[in-house]
Amino acid sequence: MKVLSVAGYHHTGKTTLCVNIIKELRRRGYSVASIKDIHAENFTMEKEGSNSWKHWQASQNVVIARGLKETCQIWHQHLSLNEMLARLDADWVIVEGMKTAALPRIICAESASQLDELVNGMVFAISGKWADNHTEYNGLPVFSSQKGIPTLVNLIEEKVFDVLPQAEPDCCGHCGLDCHRMVAAILAGTRTRDECVTDRHTGMQLQVNGKEITIVPFVQNIIRDTMLALIKNLKGVETGTIKLTIHPDEK
Ligand code: SF4
Known part of the structure; x- marks a missing residue:
């Protein structure tokens, strides 16, 4: 799954750019999902007092609200990027916002001072209002969010890689x-995506309180070897996909 972010301050043209990138990727035959990161402190799609809200009050867990035209799965918590990506199935994911995630990034800005603040090694293109009157920023290409989309999406296809x-x-x-530095190095061409070592050990998934935890290769090996040795010695149990759940407070 290839994931990129479009970041920048409010009212710089991020949503227009995301929508146009999504349309162009779909026109090229890809499936595209998107994430809109929202910073409003009181943001909620839920209505206090609604029936689904009452379900959540009772369960303190995920609630699914199904209508005739729409089904919403509501978590009353802030999910990490990995947790959101694990629930998506698409060739591409366009993230509006999340300017600190380790993702290849396009910055939308309306002034050079915003670009000076936001551009780093993970940025491969510039757009937004600033692009109306400029063609280049410190060696980075600049694209109009209206007219430059096909050329920008050519660059996206060339630069963006499977998410780290x-x-x-x-x-x-x-x-x-x-x-973060790996994203910058891949974009600069000094490293390649397949040099992410942890990625090669994807046969294990650890969740603590529902939150996915990345496990480094040597720890994965220890857990895998211990579990396989243990299971091999259990009478009548064959190895296969192993799921272990620990409730630390229960003995
Ligand atoms: S090896 Fe680890 S630090 Fe390096 S890119 Fe992969 S996950 Fe990130």
Whole structure:
């Protein structure tokens, strides 16, 4: 799954650009999902006092609200990028916002000072209002969010790669970098996507309180070897997909 982010301050043209990129990718035959990161502190799609809200009050868990034309799955919590991506099935995911995630990024801006603040090694193109009167920023190409879309999507197809695991910097580093610096290095052409070591160990998934945790390769190996050795010695149990759930408070 290829994932990119379109980031920048409010009212710089991010949504227009996302919509036009999504349309062009779909025109090229791809399936596209999107994430809109919303910063309004009181944002909620739920209505206090609604029936689905009452379900949540009772269960304190995920609620599915099904209508004739729409089904909404409501988590009353802030999900991580990995948790959201795990629930999506598409060739491409366009994220509006999330300017700190380890993703290849397009910045929308309306001034050079915004670009000076937001552009870093993970940025491969510039757009938004600033693009109306400029063609280049510090060597990065600039694209109009209206007229430049086919050329921009050519660049997106060339530059954007399968999403990295988004490991916490102090949890991995097995490629010699962290995920953010790896994104920058791949875009710069000094590293390649298949140099992400952790990615090759995808046969294990760890969740703690529903939150997905990235496990570094040597820990994956220890857990895998221990579990397989244990199960091999259990009478009448064949190995296959193994699921272990631990409730630490229950003995
Ligand atoms: S090995 Fe992969 S997951 Fe680990 S820091 Fe490098 S890019 Fe990130």
